[in-house]
Amino acid sequence: MRLPSVLTAALLVPLVVWFAQLLGASTRGAWLAAIAAASAPMLTAMTSTFTTSTFEVFDFTAVAYLVARGLLRAEGRAFWWAGAFAGCAFESKYGILIWVIGLAAGLLAAGPRSAFRVRDLWIGAGIAVLIALPNVLWQFVHGFPFLEVMRNDSAGNLTGTPVEFLTDQVVALNIVLLPLWVTGIIAPFVSARLAQFRFLAIAFAVSALLVYATHGKSYYLAGAFPTMFALGAAACTRLPKTVVAIWATLAAANGVLALPFVLPLYSPGRLQYVIERSGFKERPEEVATMGAPLTQIFSYEFGWQELTNEVERIYASLPAADRGKAAIFATRYGEAAAIDVLGQNLPPALSGNNQYYLWGPRGFDGSVVIAVNVDPAQWSQWCDSARVVGSFGASPYVMPRERDRPIVLCRGMHPRLPQLWSRLKFYGI
DSSP: OOHHHHHHHHHHHHHHHHHHHHTTOOHHHHHHHHHHHHHOHHHHHHTSSOSTTTTHHHHHHHHHHHHHHHHHHOOHHHHHHHHHHHHHHHHHOTTHHHHHHHHHHHHHHHSOGGGGGOHHHHHHHHHHHHHHHHHHHHHHHTTOHHHHHHHHHHHTBOOOOHHHHHHHHHHHTOGGGHHHHHHHHHHHHHOGGGGGGHHHHHHHHHHHHHHHHTTOOGGGGGGGHHHHHHHHHHHTTTSOHHHHHHHHHHHHHHHHHHGGGTSSOSOHHHHHHHHHHHOOOOOOSBGGGTTOSSOHHHHTTSSHHHHHHHHHHHHHHSOHHHHTTEEEEESSHHHHHHHHHHOSSOOOOEESBTHHHHHTTTTOOSSEEEEESOOHHHHHTTEEEEEEEEEEOOSTTSOGGGSSEEEEEEEEESSOHHHHGGGGOBOOO
16 A cells, blocks of 8 residues: 555655756756655655655646656647646645646747647647546536635645744755755746746745645745755756755754654653654644644654544344344544444444535434544434443544544434435545
8 A cells, every 4th residue: 555655755856856967956956856855855745655645746746847857858649648647646646736837837928929829738638538528427427525624624734924934944855955946936037047937936936825825834845945955956966066965964854854754763661752852843824633642744643543442342242133124324534434444344434524424324324323533412312212331442543533432322213314415525634
């Protein structure tokens, strides 16, 4: 499951090197770009697990690289491949729209506007639309549920002030690399040699504004930084070899120091000790992650096997007649997914959260329900009997909202589960 993530992280480095060389970087500049791509903690964190964000950094960079290659070398097929990457990126996460809007805005504002008269660019756009179309049609048929997810999710995001948002980027991208990507933004406007790449700097600025204006999380912008690393490396390519070597060494060293916070190199207890002693505590990105005992990425990995084991115990304790009709309902999709993936001899989990809501009650009527992480008082109003029969979340490392949560056994749900289903709907994180 982690292999695609590892490959993506590894392939990003040569891609950024090729990008820097395309933009005019020498060998030492290319080395600086490579160190930057490999030592930015946020980029490593996004490929430490297999999620919808795993490929986003690589996809953003590939699209920008291929567009730039198509323009610089008049390679029409590069636009086709850019469209293919954009379409595939859209299938895993819609954030690519922000980057594409940024690139289009950059070309309109700084040129070359002649790009919009190139047939191959529009063929590439058509390829992207064709790949993305089934996804869009599915959203249309289901009433665009993603918009509701985003509305609810954004309300809980802790984007912060502009200064906080910028500070998050600086720290998460390796503070030693700050001069590199800032140079990438500024250099095209002060260097005649790099003027033709102003559209990339504008794309970054527009994307950053869109992420902030829509109350996005800080990592939503992560995919745009490798392009600035490449552009910054091209601008710094004439620095003395000694300066580049020292800079790259400091960046690599700082990146290594940050690795235990983004990769599972320490035991949980050791990591918690380091966090407490070092004073490092990442700013939560959303209300749901406030109070995480470890970093957010690690705290989300605890408690799932414990939850599944407890549900299996409760399910096995039911009379045989009840097991045949017992539904397992979880408040959040993470809980439902843990039961589906880790559970043994259990029926498919139900949830009103996100995609699970659209799968419906799966034929269960609610006569017997094992309800995970629900409010016992609320469910007592819906059931002839509702009693707490277990709990989960005893680990000290789980997210607060998954800690010491009840599991309720409901008998005789009224109204029946299919009739109650719409009231259990929740789109959001």
